[in-house]
Amino acid sequence: MVVADASDAQNMETSIATIVSSLSTLPGPLTILINNVGGQPRSISSRALLSISEQTHDHTSALLTLNAEFPAQMTRALLPILTSDSNTPACIINMSSIASQIGFPYTAIYGASKAFNLLWSVALSREMKMQKKAVEVLALIVGEVCDTSFSREQKGTWMKPTAKVFVESALNKIGCGRLSVVPWWGHGVLIAVSLHSWSQCGAREDVTRSNVASHTNLTCVIDFHKPARMVANNCHETADTASAKR
């Protein structure tokens, strides 16, 4: 087993080289790479929602390294092994997030790093197809999952499945032919509602940082009891107010 800190940019090259060389001692071929690592760097004590201006240089750097650079570099380094035998199909799974789709406030760097993850994964998938390599590359767009570092809750709901339920639905998507997928249907609903609710407004007046932070999941700040029309009306009011000011 190789232990490495994926948020440590300085030692990344050495860590990845050690991982690659340790894999060469395995008896069989390497056929699956799951780039699961991500989230908040361990060097950061809380999962506090911070604006970019409140982050330190090291915080921003560790977030980008952990969520974007490490999975990309790991894949680059392992690709020659994964593609070495054209008769043995291989699979690379990359973890993106709902945060890559919306532009949630106070998670700008995390969301952007997950958008990076999604895009290079989709591009790599196309490269593999064009080069006729037997490697499936699939990006998973993930919302909150119970019993993980994001949420210690044990009981799953449609918005937040348990890790077991989520993993089952994710593994079922391998071979589906898509380049990216939202494996859990409830997360798909949340993306649709979030896009509707956030995309029409620069900001949501009903959501402050304190009530964002009081929820375990940013997407849960959507008030499902508030009709979509009301959300849209709020935005129109904002636009009307702006035009009235002009």
Ligand SMILES: NC(=O)c1ccc[n+]([C@@H]2O[C@H](COP(=O)([O-])OP(=O)(O)OC[C@H]3O[C@@H](n4cnc5c(N)ncnc54)[C@H](OP(=O)(O)O)[C@@H]3O)[C@@H](O)[C@H]2O)c1
């Ligand atoms: N959970 C969610 O609700 C959620 C939502 C959207 C997207 N995602 C994405 O899904 C993936 C998995 O999330 P998760 O909540 O299951 O994550 P996690 O429990 O925090 O960590 C997943 C794995 O990554 C390892 N890891 C974490 N930080 C590391 C570091 N600095 N260096 C090396 N290894 C490290 C952990 O190792 P240890 O076991 O040793 O800590 C663990 O094996 C992440 O990419 C995350 O961004 C998760």
